[in-house]
Amino acid sequence: MISLKALSKNPLKSLLIFSSITIAVMAIFLISSVSQGVIGMYSKMIKTDGDIIITQKGISDTFFSNVDIGLIQKIDNLEHVASSYGMIVGASPIGHIPIAGIYGTTANHFPHYKLTKGEYPKDGEVILGTNLAKQFATRSVNIGNKRFKISGIFSSGIGFEEGGVVMNIGDAGELFNRSASFILVSSTSPSKTDEIVKALSTLSSEIEVKTTQNFVKEYNQFKIIKNSSFVISTLAFAMGLMGIASVMSMIVNSRKEEFGIMRALGKSRLFIIKNLFFETLIMSTSAYIFALLISIGILEILPHIDMLQGYVNGTLSLSTAMYVLTSTIFMALLGSLIPAWIASKTDPILLINQGCA
Protein backbone atom coordinates (compact mmCIF):
# COMPACT_ATOMS: atom_id res chain seq x y z
CA MET A 1 0.00 0.00 0.00
CA ILE A 2 1.48 3.32 -1.13
CA SER A 3 0.16 5.19 1.95
CA LEU A 4 2.12 2.99 4.36
CA LYS A 5 5.22 3.17 2.15
CA ALA A 6 5.03 6.96 2.10
CA LEU A 7 4.80 7.08 5.89
CA SER A 8 7.54 4.55 6.58
CA LYS A 9 10.04 5.96 4.06
CA ASN A 10 9.66 9.51 5.41
CA PRO A 11 10.17 8.84 9.13
CA LEU A 12 11.04 12.42 10.07
CA LYS A 13 7.94 13.91 8.45
CA SER A 14 5.80 11.10 9.84
CA LEU A 15 7.22 11.64 13.32
CA LEU A 16 6.57 15.38 13.07
CA ILE A 17 2.90 14.86 12.19
CA PHE A 18 2.54 12.08 14.75
CA SER A 19 4.07 14.20 17.54
CA SER A 20 1.99 17.28 16.69
CA ILE A 21 -1.25 15.34 16.73
CA THR A 22 -0.26 13.45 19.88
CA ILE A 23 0.59 16.62 21.82
CA ALA A 24 -2.56 18.43 20.68
CA VAL A 25 -4.79 15.50 21.60
CA MET A 26 -3.05 15.02 24.97
CA ALA A 27 -3.55 18.70 25.84
CA ILE A 28 -7.24 18.40 25.05
CA PHE A 29 -7.63 15.20 27.07
CA LEU A 30 -5.75 16.42 30.13
CA ILE A 31 -7.46 19.82 30.40
CA SER A 32 -10.96 18.44 29.99
CA SER A 33 -10.28 15.36 32.14
CA VAL A 34 -8.85 17.30 35.09
CA SER A 35 -11.79 19.72 35.16
CA GLN A 36 -14.24 16.83 34.85
CA GLY A 37 -12.33 15.19 37.71
CA VAL A 38 -12.69 18.22 40.00
CA ILE A 39 -16.43 18.28 39.47
CA GLY A 40 -16.62 14.50 39.81
CA MET A 41 -14.81 14.47 43.17
CA TYR A 42 -16.95 17.19 44.76
CA SER A 43 -20.17 15.69 43.37
CA LYS A 44 -19.19 12.31 44.81
CA MET A 45 -18.50 13.87 48.21
CA ILE A 46 -21.97 15.36 48.34
CA LYS A 47 -23.88 12.52 46.72
CA THR A 48 -22.27 9.65 48.63
CA ASP A 49 -23.96 10.01 52.00
CA GLY A 50 -27.12 11.98 51.45
CA ASP A 51 -30.19 12.36 49.28
CA ILE A 52 -30.99 15.93 50.33
CA ILE A 53 -28.77 18.93 51.05
CA ILE A 54 -29.66 21.96 53.13
CA THR A 55 -27.66 25.16 52.60
CA GLN A 56 -28.04 28.79 53.60
CA LYS A 57 -30.60 30.59 51.44
CA GLY A 58 -29.18 32.86 48.75
CA ILE A 59 -25.56 31.71 49.17
CA SER A 60 -24.05 30.43 45.94
CA ASP A 61 -21.06 28.62 47.42
CA THR A 62 -21.01 26.03 50.20
CA PHE A 63 -17.75 27.63 51.46
CA PHE A 64 -19.76 30.72 52.51
CA SER A 65 -22.92 28.94 53.61
CA ASN A 66 -23.91 28.93 57.31
CA VAL A 67 -26.75 26.69 58.48
CA ASP A 68 -27.85 26.25 62.09
CA ILE A 69 -26.63 22.83 63.21
CA GLY A 70 -29.42 22.79 65.77
CA LEU A 71 -31.85 21.94 62.96
CA ILE A 72 -30.52 18.39 62.99
CA GLN A 73 -32.66 17.48 66.01
CA LYS A 74 -35.83 18.65 64.27
CA ILE A 75 -34.79 16.94 61.03
CA ASP A 76 -34.21 13.59 62.70
CA ASN A 77 -37.75 13.72 64.08
CA LEU A 78 -39.29 14.09 60.63
CA GLU A 79 -41.06 11.15 59.03
CA HIS A 80 -39.03 9.06 56.46
CA VAL A 81 -35.71 10.57 57.54
CA ALA A 82 -33.09 7.83 58.07
CA SER A 83 -30.23 10.05 59.23
CA SER A 84 -28.72 13.50 58.90
CA TYR A 85 -25.36 15.07 59.54
CA GLY A 86 -23.85 18.50 59.43
CA MET A 87 -20.66 19.45 57.72
CA ILE A 88 -18.31 22.41 57.45
CA VAL A 89 -16.17 22.62 54.35
CA GLY A 90 -13.23 24.97 54.41
CA ALA A 91 -9.61 25.39 53.42
CA SER A 92 -6.65 26.55 55.44
CA PRO A 93 -2.86 26.20 55.71
CA ILE A 94 -2.05 23.00 57.58
CA GLY A 95 1.45 22.91 59.07
CA HIS A 96 3.87 23.56 56.22
CA ILE A 97 1.22 22.83 53.55
CA PRO A 98 0.01 26.18 52.14
CA ILE A 99 -3.57 25.07 51.58
CA ALA A 100 -5.61 21.93 52.23
CA GLY A 101 -9.24 20.96 52.63
CA ILE A 102 -10.77 20.87 56.12
CA TYR A 103 -13.90 18.85 56.74
CA GLY A 104 -15.67 19.31 60.04
CA THR A 105 -18.48 16.85 60.58
CA THR A 106 -20.82 15.44 63.17
CA ALA A 107 -19.67 12.21 64.76
CA ASN A 108 -22.33 10.12 63.01
CA HIS A 109 -20.59 10.82 59.70
CA PHE A 110 -17.15 9.62 60.79
CA PRO A 111 -17.68 6.03 59.51
CA HIS A 112 -17.67 7.50 55.98
CA TYR A 113 -13.92 7.95 56.50
CA LYS A 114 -12.37 4.49 56.72
CA LEU A 115 -9.63 4.48 59.32
CA THR A 116 -6.36 2.91 58.23
CA LYS A 117 -4.65 3.88 61.47
CA GLY A 118 -5.63 5.24 64.92
CA GLU A 119 -9.13 6.32 65.94
CA TYR A 120 -11.77 8.90 65.10
CA PRO A 121 -11.08 12.43 66.43
CA LYS A 122 -12.30 13.79 69.74
CA ASP A 123 -12.38 17.52 70.45
CA GLY A 124 -8.98 19.10 69.60
CA GLU A 125 -8.04 16.15 67.40
CA VAL A 126 -7.96 15.50 63.65
CA ILE A 127 -7.61 12.56 61.34
CA LEU A 128 -5.48 13.05 58.21
CA GLY A 129 -6.31 11.86 54.72
CA THR A 130 -3.93 9.26 53.30
CA ASN A 131 -2.28 11.68 50.87
CA LEU A 132 -1.84 14.45 53.43
CA ALA A 133 -0.51 11.99 56.03
CA LYS A 134 2.50 11.36 53.76
CA GLN A 135 3.55 14.97 54.43
CA PHE A 136 3.50 14.65 58.23
CA ALA A 137 5.58 12.52 60.54
CA THR A 138 4.50 14.49 63.64
CA ARG A 139 1.85 13.65 66.28
CA SER A 140 0.18 17.04 66.06
CA VAL A 141 -0.37 19.73 63.48
CA ASN A 142 -1.09 23.47 63.35
CA ILE A 143 -4.34 24.50 61.70
CA GLY A 144 -5.12 28.22 61.80
CA ASN A 145 -3.96 29.39 65.20
CA LYS A 146 -4.66 26.12 66.96
CA ARG A 147 -2.64 22.93 67.40
CA PHE A 148 -4.51 19.66 66.85
CA LYS A 149 -3.46 16.19 67.90
CA ILE A 150 -3.42 13.67 65.02
CA SER A 151 -5.61 10.78 66.16
CA GLY A 152 -5.60 8.70 62.98
CA ILE A 153 -5.34 8.37 59.21
CA PHE A 154 -8.28 7.70 56.90
CA SER A 155 -9.05 6.77 53.33
CA SER A 156 -12.26 7.60 51.46
CA GLY A 157 -11.34 7.19 47.79
CA ILE A 158 -12.08 10.89 47.12
CA GLY A 159 -9.01 12.91 46.25
CA PHE A 160 -10.24 16.14 47.86
CA GLU A 161 -10.84 14.38 51.19
CA GLU A 162 -7.66 12.31 51.12
CA GLY A 163 -5.62 15.48 50.70
CA GLY A 164 -7.25 17.13 53.75
CA VAL A 165 -8.19 16.65 57.40
CA VAL A 166 -11.39 15.67 59.18
CA MET A 167 -12.31 17.05 62.60
CA ASN A 168 -15.32 17.51 64.84
CA ILE A 169 -17.80 20.04 63.55
CA GLY A 170 -17.43 22.07 66.76
CA ASP A 171 -13.69 22.60 66.17
CA ALA A 172 -14.29 23.45 62.50
CA GLY A 173 -17.01 25.89 63.57
CA GLU A 174 -14.48 27.76 65.72
CA LEU A 175 -11.96 27.84 62.88
CA PHE A 176 -14.40 29.09 60.28
CA ASN A 177 -16.84 30.91 62.52
CA ARG A 178 -20.00 29.12 61.45
CA SER A 179 -22.42 26.47 62.62
CA ALA A 180 -22.45 24.22 59.54
CA SER A 181 -21.80 24.73 55.82
CA PHE A 182 -24.60 22.33 54.97
CA ILE A 183 -26.65 19.49 56.37
CA LEU A 184 -27.06 16.27 54.43
CA VAL A 185 -30.17 14.17 54.96
CA SER A 186 -30.76 10.52 54.00
CA SER A 187 -34.28 9.23 53.43
CA THR A 188 -35.63 5.82 54.29
CA SER A 189 -36.74 5.40 50.67
CA PRO A 190 -35.87 7.29 47.47
CA SER A 191 -39.59 7.69 46.73
CA LYS A 192 -39.99 9.78 49.90
CA THR A 193 -37.31 12.33 49.00
CA ASP A 194 -39.66 14.96 47.54
CA GLU A 195 -41.93 14.67 50.56
CA ILE A 196 -38.98 15.24 52.91
CA VAL A 197 -37.76 18.22 50.85
CA LYS A 198 -41.17 19.88 51.34
CA ALA A 199 -41.15 19.18 55.06
CA LEU A 200 -37.59 20.47 55.49
CA SER A 201 -38.38 23.69 53.63
CA THR A 202 -40.89 24.61 56.33
CA LEU A 203 -38.30 24.34 59.14
CA SER A 204 -36.65 27.70 58.53
CA SER A 205 -36.94 30.67 56.19
CA GLU A 206 -33.13 30.96 56.08
CA ILE A 207 -32.44 27.63 54.40
CA GLU A 208 -32.57 26.24 50.89
CA VAL A 209 -33.41 22.54 50.47
CA LYS A 210 -32.57 20.52 47.37
CA THR A 211 -32.02 16.93 46.41
CA THR A 212 -28.29 16.30 46.05
CA GLN A 213 -28.91 15.38 42.40
CA ASN A 214 -30.43 18.80 41.69
CA PHE A 215 -27.84 20.58 43.82
CA VAL A 216 -24.96 19.08 41.78
CA LYS A 217 -26.74 20.06 38.57
CA GLU A 218 -27.36 23.63 39.67
CA TYR A 219 -24.33 24.36 41.88
CA ASN A 220 -22.77 27.61 40.71
CA GLN A 221 -19.18 26.53 41.42
CA PHE A 222 -19.66 23.53 39.14
CA LYS A 223 -21.12 25.80 36.48
CA ILE A 224 -18.08 28.09 36.78
CA ILE A 225 -15.66 25.14 36.63
CA LYS A 226 -17.59 23.58 33.75
CA ASN A 227 -17.78 26.85 31.81
CA SER A 228 -14.16 27.84 32.37
CA SER A 229 -13.00 24.31 31.62
CA PHE A 230 -15.15 24.35 28.49
CA VAL A 231 -13.58 27.63 27.37
CA ILE A 232 -10.01 26.52 28.14
CA SER A 233 -10.39 23.06 26.63
CA THR A 234 -12.20 24.47 23.60
CA LEU A 235 -9.38 26.96 23.05
CA ALA A 236 -6.76 24.25 23.57
CA PHE A 237 -8.76 21.99 21.29
CA ALA A 238 -9.10 24.67 18.62
CA MET A 239 -5.39 25.50 18.82
CA GLY A 240 -4.49 21.82 18.74
CA LEU A 241 -6.76 21.17 15.79
CA MET A 242 -5.48 24.22 13.93
CA GLY A 243 -1.97 22.92 14.62
CA ILE A 244 -2.90 19.53 13.21
CA ALA A 245 -4.50 21.13 10.15
CA SER A 246 -1.55 23.45 9.52
CA VAL A 247 1.05 20.67 9.93
CA MET A 248 -0.91 18.48 7.51
CA SER A 249 -1.24 21.39 5.12
CA MET A 250 2.52 22.11 5.24
CA ILE A 251 3.32 18.45 4.67
CA VAL A 252 0.97 18.27 1.69
CA ASN A 253 2.43 21.46 0.21
CA SER A 254 5.93 20.02 0.56
CA ARG A 255 4.81 17.06 -1.55
CA LYS A 256 3.58 19.02 -4.56
CA GLU A 257 6.40 17.69 -6.72
CA GLU A 258 5.39 14.11 -5.91
CA PHE A 259 1.76 14.81 -6.79
CA GLY A 260 2.89 16.51 -10.01
CA ILE A 261 4.90 13.42 -10.97
CA MET A 262 1.93 11.17 -10.25
CA ARG A 263 -0.34 13.35 -12.38
CA ALA A 264 2.28 13.38 -15.15
CA LEU A 265 2.29 9.57 -15.02
CA GLY A 266 -1.45 9.58 -15.56
CA LYS A 267 -2.59 9.01 -11.98
CA SER A 268 -5.96 10.58 -11.30
CA ARG A 269 -6.77 13.22 -8.70
CA LEU A 270 -8.86 10.60 -6.94
CA PHE A 271 -5.83 8.29 -6.69
CA ILE A 272 -3.79 11.04 -5.01
CA ILE A 273 -6.60 12.10 -2.67
CA LYS A 274 -7.40 8.49 -1.76
CA ASN A 275 -3.80 7.72 -0.80
CA LEU A 276 -3.46 10.92 1.17
CA PHE A 277 -6.76 10.13 2.92
CA PHE A 278 -5.43 6.77 4.09
CA GLU A 279 -2.06 8.28 5.12
CA THR A 280 -3.84 10.92 7.21
CA LEU A 281 -6.26 8.40 8.66
CA ILE A 282 -3.47 6.01 9.70
CA MET A 283 -1.40 8.86 11.14
CA SER A 284 -4.14 10.67 13.04
CA THR A 285 -5.74 7.49 14.41
CA SER A 286 -2.45 6.05 15.63
CA ALA A 287 -1.43 9.40 17.17
CA TYR A 288 -4.85 9.62 18.83
CA ILE A 289 -4.52 6.13 20.34
CA PHE A 290 -0.99 6.94 21.54
CA ALA A 291 -2.17 10.23 23.08
CA LEU A 292 -5.13 8.47 24.72
CA LEU A 293 -2.86 5.84 26.30
CA ILE A 294 -0.37 8.44 27.57
CA SER A 295 -3.20 10.60 28.93
CA ILE A 296 -4.73 7.63 30.75
CA GLY A 297 -1.27 6.90 32.17
CA ILE A 298 -0.80 10.49 33.34
CA LEU A 299 -4.30 10.58 34.85
CA GLU A 300 -3.47 7.38 36.75
CA ILE A 301 -0.23 8.89 38.08
CA LEU A 302 -1.60 12.35 39.03
CA PRO A 303 -3.49 11.31 42.20
CA HIS A 304 -0.33 9.62 43.52
CA ILE A 305 1.95 12.65 43.20
CA ASP A 306 2.51 13.76 46.81
CA MET A 307 2.95 17.42 45.86
CA LEU A 308 -0.61 17.52 44.42
CA GLN A 309 -2.09 16.01 47.64
CA GLY A 310 -4.50 13.99 45.50
CA TYR A 311 -6.45 17.13 44.57
CA VAL A 312 -5.77 16.72 40.86
CA ASN A 313 -7.79 13.78 39.67
CA GLY A 314 -8.83 13.27 36.09
CA THR A 315 -11.94 11.63 34.72
CA LEU A 316 -11.90 10.76 31.05
CA SER A 317 -15.38 10.09 29.75
CA LEU A 318 -16.17 7.96 26.71
CA SER A 319 -18.10 10.83 25.15
CA THR A 320 -15.04 13.14 25.43
CA ALA A 321 -12.81 10.43 23.95
CA MET A 322 -15.17 9.88 21.01
CA TYR A 323 -15.65 13.61 20.43
CA VAL A 324 -11.89 14.21 20.38
CA LEU A 325 -11.36 11.22 18.05
CA THR A 326 -13.93 12.47 15.55
CA SER A 327 -12.66 16.06 15.66
CA THR A 328 -9.01 15.02 15.34
CA ILE A 329 -9.60 12.87 12.28
CA PHE A 330 -11.90 15.48 10.73
CA MET A 331 -9.37 18.32 11.18
CA ALA A 332 -6.44 16.20 10.00
CA LEU A 333 -8.38 15.26 6.88
CA LEU A 334 -9.49 18.85 6.36
CA GLY A 335 -5.89 20.06 6.71
CA SER A 336 -4.54 17.54 4.25
CA LEU A 337 -7.28 17.00 1.72
CA ILE A 338 -8.15 20.63 0.95
CA PRO A 339 -4.60 21.63 -0.12
CA ALA A 340 -4.25 18.26 -1.87
CA TRP A 341 -7.48 18.86 -3.77
CA ILE A 342 -6.38 22.36 -4.76
CA ALA A 343 -2.94 21.04 -5.77
CA SER A 344 -4.45 18.19 -7.77
CA LYS A 345 -6.30 20.71 -9.97
CA THR A 346 -3.04 22.44 -10.93
CA ASP A 347 -1.28 21.49 -14.18
CA PRO A 348 1.18 18.66 -13.38
CA ILE A 349 4.24 20.47 -14.72
CA LEU A 350 3.45 23.53 -12.56
CA LEU A 351 3.16 21.28 -9.51
CA ILE A 352 6.52 19.72 -10.28
CA ASN A 353 8.09 23.14 -10.73
CA GLN A 354 6.46 24.48 -7.53
CA GLY A 355 7.74 21.43 -5.67
CA CYS A 356 11.27 22.12 -6.87
CA ALA A 357 11.12 25.79 -5.97
Add this chain to the structure above:
Amino acid sequence: MIKVSNVSHYYGKEQVLFDLSFEIKSGEFLFLSGESGSGKSTLLSILSTLLKPSKGELLIDDESVDKIKNIDYFRQSKIGFVFQFHYLINYLNIYENIALAALDDKKHNINEILKKLGILELSSRYPNEISGGQRQRVALARALVNEPKIIFADEPTGSLDSKNSIIVYELLAEALKGGTTVVVASHDMRIEEYATQIIRLKDGQIL
Protein backbone atom coordinates in the same frame (compact mmCIF):
# COMPACT_ATOMS: atom_id res chain seq x y z
CA MET B 1 -0.02 12.65 -35.35
CA ILE B 2 0.35 15.79 -33.26
CA LYS B 3 -0.98 19.08 -34.61
CA VAL B 4 -0.20 22.38 -32.93
CA SER B 5 -2.40 25.32 -34.01
CA ASN B 6 -1.66 28.91 -33.01
CA VAL B 7 -0.40 28.01 -29.54
CA SER B 8 0.69 30.86 -27.28
CA HIS B 9 1.50 30.70 -23.60
CA TYR B 10 1.89 33.21 -20.80
CA TYR B 11 3.32 32.94 -17.29
CA GLY B 12 1.41 35.74 -15.60
CA LYS B 13 1.77 38.69 -17.97
CA GLU B 14 4.95 37.40 -19.58
CA GLN B 15 4.43 35.72 -22.97
CA VAL B 16 6.79 32.80 -23.47
CA LEU B 17 5.35 31.18 -26.64
CA PHE B 18 4.11 33.16 -29.65
CA ASP B 19 1.44 31.72 -31.95
CA LEU B 20 3.18 28.44 -32.80
CA SER B 21 1.82 26.08 -35.44
CA PHE B 22 3.41 22.85 -36.69
CA GLU B 23 2.80 19.12 -37.06
CA ILE B 24 4.64 16.01 -35.93
CA LYS B 25 3.92 12.87 -37.91
CA SER B 26 3.67 9.46 -36.26
CA GLY B 27 7.03 7.69 -35.98
CA GLU B 28 9.07 10.90 -36.18
CA PHE B 29 11.97 11.81 -33.90
CA LEU B 30 11.50 15.54 -33.27
CA PHE B 31 14.35 17.48 -31.80
CA LEU B 32 13.26 20.76 -30.11
CA SER B 33 16.38 22.81 -29.81
CA GLY B 34 17.02 26.24 -28.41
CA GLU B 35 18.82 28.10 -25.71
CA SER B 36 17.67 28.37 -22.13
CA GLY B 37 14.53 30.51 -21.93
CA SER B 38 13.65 29.86 -25.58
CA GLY B 39 10.40 28.17 -24.48
CA LYS B 40 11.23 24.59 -25.47
CA SER B 41 10.40 23.08 -22.05
CA THR B 42 7.09 24.97 -21.96
CA LEU B 43 6.26 23.77 -25.47
CA LEU B 44 7.17 20.20 -24.52
CA SER B 45 4.93 20.42 -21.44
CA ILE B 46 2.05 21.62 -23.64
CA LEU B 47 2.65 18.88 -26.24
CA SER B 48 2.66 16.25 -23.51
CA THR B 49 -0.63 17.54 -21.96
CA LEU B 50 1.14 18.47 -18.70
CA LEU B 51 0.31 22.15 -19.24
CA LYS B 52 -2.71 23.81 -20.83
CA PRO B 53 -1.74 26.45 -23.40
CA SER B 54 -3.06 29.96 -22.76
CA LYS B 55 -4.20 30.15 -26.38
CA GLY B 56 -4.44 27.82 -29.34
CA GLU B 57 -5.23 24.16 -29.81
CA LEU B 58 -3.40 20.87 -29.55
CA LEU B 59 -4.64 17.82 -31.45
CA ILE B 60 -3.28 14.34 -30.87
CA ASP B 61 -4.47 11.77 -33.43
CA ASP B 62 -7.05 14.30 -34.65
CA GLU B 63 -8.56 14.64 -31.18
CA SER B 64 -8.46 17.99 -29.40
CA VAL B 65 -6.73 17.55 -26.03
CA ASP B 66 -9.26 19.94 -24.45
CA LYS B 67 -12.09 17.55 -25.37
CA ILE B 68 -10.53 14.38 -24.05
CA LYS B 69 -12.81 13.18 -21.23
CA ASN B 70 -10.30 11.18 -19.20
CA ILE B 71 -7.03 13.03 -19.67
CA ASP B 72 -5.34 10.97 -16.90
CA TYR B 73 -6.00 7.68 -18.67
CA PHE B 74 -5.08 9.24 -22.01
CA ARG B 75 -1.76 10.41 -20.56
CA GLN B 76 -1.05 7.09 -18.90
CA SER B 77 -1.88 4.94 -21.92
CA LYS B 78 -0.56 7.04 -24.81
CA ILE B 79 2.25 9.20 -23.45
CA GLY B 80 5.59 8.47 -21.84
CA PHE B 81 7.57 11.29 -20.25
CA VAL B 82 11.25 11.45 -19.31
CA PHE B 83 12.22 14.41 -17.14
CA GLN B 84 15.67 15.93 -16.81
CA PHE B 85 15.89 15.05 -13.13
CA HIS B 86 14.22 11.61 -13.50
CA TYR B 87 11.62 12.50 -10.80
CA LEU B 88 11.31 9.08 -9.28
CA ILE B 89 9.23 8.74 -6.10
CA ASN B 90 11.77 8.36 -3.31
CA TYR B 91 9.71 6.09 -1.05
CA LEU B 92 9.02 3.53 -3.78
CA ASN B 93 11.65 1.07 -4.99
CA ILE B 94 12.59 0.86 -8.67
CA TYR B 95 10.03 -1.84 -9.49
CA GLU B 96 7.28 0.04 -7.63
CA ASN B 97 8.16 3.32 -9.35
CA ILE B 98 7.60 1.67 -12.72
CA ALA B 99 4.53 -0.23 -11.50
CA LEU B 100 3.02 3.09 -10.36
CA ALA B 101 2.99 4.26 -13.97
CA ALA B 102 2.02 0.92 -15.53
CA LEU B 103 -1.49 0.13 -16.68
CA ASP B 104 -2.80 -3.09 -15.17
CA ASP B 105 -2.49 -4.98 -18.45
CA LYS B 106 1.07 -3.73 -18.99
CA LYS B 107 2.56 -4.67 -15.62
CA HIS B 108 3.93 -7.87 -17.16
CA ASN B 109 6.27 -5.66 -19.21
CA ILE B 110 8.15 -4.32 -16.19
CA ASN B 111 10.79 -7.03 -15.73
CA GLU B 112 11.30 -7.34 -19.47
CA ILE B 113 11.98 -3.60 -19.82
CA LEU B 114 14.24 -3.53 -16.75
CA LYS B 115 16.20 -6.42 -18.25
CA LYS B 116 16.41 -4.70 -21.64
CA LEU B 117 17.76 -1.54 -20.00
CA GLY B 118 20.24 -3.56 -17.92
CA ILE B 119 18.79 -2.57 -14.54
CA LEU B 120 16.79 -5.66 -13.56
CA GLU B 121 19.09 -6.32 -10.60
CA LEU B 122 18.22 -2.85 -9.24
CA SER B 123 14.49 -3.50 -9.05
CA SER B 124 14.35 -3.76 -5.25
CA ARG B 125 16.59 -0.75 -4.62
CA TYR B 126 15.39 2.78 -3.88
CA PRO B 127 16.19 5.81 -6.09
CA ASN B 128 18.76 7.16 -3.62
CA GLU B 129 20.62 3.84 -3.75
CA ILE B 130 21.49 3.98 -7.46
CA SER B 131 23.57 6.28 -9.70
CA GLY B 132 22.29 9.22 -11.78
CA GLY B 133 22.68 7.26 -15.03
CA GLN B 134 20.79 4.30 -13.57
CA ARG B 135 18.02 6.61 -12.34
CA GLN B 136 17.59 8.04 -15.82
CA ARG B 137 17.36 4.53 -17.25
CA VAL B 138 14.66 3.77 -14.66
CA ALA B 139 12.84 6.95 -15.75
CA LEU B 140 13.07 5.74 -19.33
CA ALA B 141 11.77 2.30 -18.34
CA ARG B 142 8.85 4.05 -16.63
CA ALA B 143 8.13 6.02 -19.80
CA LEU B 144 8.24 2.86 -21.95
CA VAL B 145 6.27 0.47 -19.74
CA ASN B 146 2.86 1.18 -21.28
CA GLU B 147 4.25 1.01 -24.83
CA PRO B 148 3.15 4.60 -25.45
CA LYS B 149 2.49 6.10 -28.87
CA ILE B 150 4.57 9.17 -28.00
CA ILE B 151 7.57 9.70 -25.72
CA PHE B 152 8.45 13.20 -24.57
CA ALA B 153 11.84 13.85 -23.04
CA ASP B 154 12.93 17.14 -21.51
CA GLU B 155 16.72 17.43 -21.34
CA PRO B 156 16.92 13.68 -20.70
CA THR B 157 20.71 13.76 -20.62
CA GLY B 158 21.07 17.07 -18.82
CA SER B 159 22.42 15.46 -15.68
CA LEU B 160 24.32 12.61 -17.35
CA ASP B 161 27.89 12.08 -18.59
CA SER B 162 28.62 11.42 -22.28
CA LYS B 163 28.59 7.65 -21.97
CA ASN B 164 25.18 7.56 -20.25
CA SER B 165 23.84 10.25 -22.60
CA ILE B 166 24.56 8.07 -25.64
CA ILE B 167 22.88 5.08 -23.96
CA VAL B 168 19.73 7.18 -23.43
CA TYR B 169 19.71 8.47 -27.04
CA GLU B 170 20.10 4.95 -28.40
CA LEU B 171 17.28 3.69 -26.21
CA LEU B 172 15.05 6.48 -27.51
CA ALA B 173 16.07 5.70 -31.08
CA GLU B 174 15.20 2.06 -30.47
CA ALA B 175 11.74 3.06 -29.27
CA LEU B 176 11.39 4.96 -32.54
CA LYS B 177 11.98 1.76 -34.51
CA GLY B 178 8.95 0.25 -32.77
CA GLY B 179 6.77 3.01 -34.24
CA THR B 180 6.78 5.33 -31.26
CA THR B 181 6.95 9.09 -31.87
CA VAL B 182 9.78 10.69 -29.90
CA VAL B 183 9.96 14.37 -29.01
CA VAL B 184 13.10 15.57 -27.25
CA ALA B 185 13.84 19.08 -25.97
CA SER B 186 17.55 19.56 -25.36
CA HIS B 187 20.61 21.79 -25.57
CA ASP B 188 22.66 18.80 -26.60
CA MET B 189 23.29 19.08 -30.35
CA ARG B 190 24.50 15.45 -30.56
CA ILE B 191 20.87 14.47 -30.70
CA GLU B 192 20.59 15.91 -34.21
CA GLU B 193 22.00 12.69 -35.68
CA TYR B 194 19.02 10.73 -34.35
CA ALA B 195 16.36 13.33 -35.27
CA THR B 196 14.08 13.12 -38.31
CA GLN B 197 12.65 16.60 -37.71
CA ILE B 198 14.16 19.60 -35.94
CA ILE B 199 12.38 22.68 -34.60
CA ARG B 200 14.60 25.51 -33.41
CA LEU B 201 13.08 27.94 -30.93
CA LYS B 202 14.23 31.40 -30.00
CA ASP B 203 12.34 33.70 -27.63
CA GLY B 204 9.22 31.58 -27.94
CA GLN B 205 9.14 31.59 -31.73
CA ILE B 206 10.10 29.02 -34.37
CA LEU B 207 13.16 30.10 -36.36
